[in-house]
Amino acid sequence: MFNVEYINPFIAATLQALEVMAQVRPKRGSPFLKTEHVSKGDISGVIGLAGEAVGSVAITFSESLAKKIYAKMVGEEAGSLDENVRDAVGEIANMIAGGAKATLSQHGHSFKIAIPSIVVGKNHTIEHKGTGPCLVVPFELEGETFWIEVSFQGAAGAG
Amino acid sequence: MFNVEYINPFIAATLQALEVMAQVRPKRGSPFLKTEHVSKGDISGVIGLAGEAVGSVAITFSESLAKKIYAKMVGEEAGSLDENVRDAVGEIANMIAGGAKATLSQHGHSFKIAIPSIVVGKNHTIEHKGTGPCLVVPFELEGETFWIEVSFQGAAGAG
Numbered sequence: 001m002f003n004v005e006y007i008n009p010f011i012a013a014t015l016q017a018l019e020v021m022a023q024v025r026p027k028r029g030s031p032f033l034k035t036e037h038v039s040k041g042d043i044s045g046v047i048g049l050a051g052e053a054v055g056s057v058a059i060t061f062s063e064s065l066a067k068k069i070y071a072k073m074v075g076e077e078a079g080s081l082d083e084n085v086r087d088a089v090g091e092i093a094n095m096i097a098g099g100a101k102a103t104l105s106q107h108g109h110s111f112k113i114a115i116p117s118i119v120v121g122k123n124h125t126i127e128h129k130g131t132g133p134c135l136v137v138p139f140e141l142e143g144e145t146f147w148i149e150v151s152f153q154g155a156a157g158a159g
Numbered sequence: 160m161f162n163v164e165y166i167n168p169f170i171a172a173t174l175q176a177l178e179v180m181a182q183v184r185p186k187r188g189s190p191f192l193k194t195e196h197v198s199k200g201d202i203s204g205v206i207g208l209a210g211e212a213v214g215s216v217a218i219t220f221s222e223s224l225a226k227k228i229y230a231k232m233v234g235e236e237a238g239s240l241d242e243n244v245r246d247a248v249g250e251i252a253n254m255i256a257g258g259a260k261a262t263l264s265q266h267g268h269s270f271k272i273a274i275p276s277i278v279v280g281k282n283h284t285i286e287h288k289g290t291g292p293c294l295v296v297p298f299e300l301e302g303e304t305f306w307i308e309v310s311f312q313g314a315a316g317a318g
Binding site: 044046047048049050051054055056058086087090094111112113114115116117118119120121122123124125126127128129130131151153 | 203205206207208209210213214215217245246249253270271272273274275276277278279280281282283284285286287288289290310312
């Protein structure tokens with residue numbers, strides 16, 4: 001089973017990343033188990049976690065929401081999901097993984113962070129192929145929904 | 160700069176994964192630097208690498224080629240990019256990362272492998288956001304092209 005305690009550090013890191021980078025405060029919804037890959041989006045940041053604990057985390061936005069967040073970050077509108085917007089999504093993914101790592105490592109779940117990959121494509125889906133389940137957390141912001149999806153297998157024996 | 164020696168273990172592992180799993184022998188093309196994210200596809204396996212060395216590798220297929228490879232693997236046609244096909248792409252990504260890890264670790268590039276993420280979406284693109292460049296290798300199979308994309312930063316001081 002997915003230990004639900006694993007998800008909280010990812011939620012906290014997501015809120016913090018968006019607050020620090022874009023001065024926005026999304027409203028988090030309830031986590032649910034991903035039994036089919038339903039969270040479609042237009043741009044995602046995906047980042048692998050590997051060590052004694054392993055996993056993967058993805059954050060997925062619609063094109064319009066990604067552009068809104070980018071505009072809040074830099075004070076400039078983006079016309080498309082250009083390199084600047086993609087870089088911004090990569091930074092957000094990095095901050096989420098880094099923030100979660102800081103908390104989880106204090107509980108004995110040691111891992112390192114791979115480099116982020118940015119997926120762009122209308123209505124794409126992402127599915128993590130770990131041996132355990134995947135949790136999805138919806139967030140509301142500016143009248144839209146974005147998601148994080150986390151698959152995480154903690155270090156054996158860690159608290 | 161990307162050390163081109165890093166790419167060969169990924170190429171060899173790709174050829175081996177497809178030979179072992181689907182008894183097919185793709186023809187590899189020449190690696191090139193990814194200066195814009197041009198390799199569009201319909202299904203990708205993405206897998207993070209993290210440790211003293213860090214990186215990310217993705218393999219991207221068209222829907223028709225993914226189904227053809229799946230049919231070779233299991234002797235059964237797939238009607239869509241269903242869970243079985245997605246699992247197969249995840250296994251291929253795992254084998255590529257695992258094969259490359261075996262070779263690279265012999266040269267002092269130590270890392271662990273995150274869990275694979277499967278992206279599904281018509282004509283999506285994937286871009287790795289490492290500090291170094293990304294190499295793309297095209298392969299020809301059954302009259303179609305698929306790609307691997309590798310961003311890899313070796314362990315400092317390793318050979």
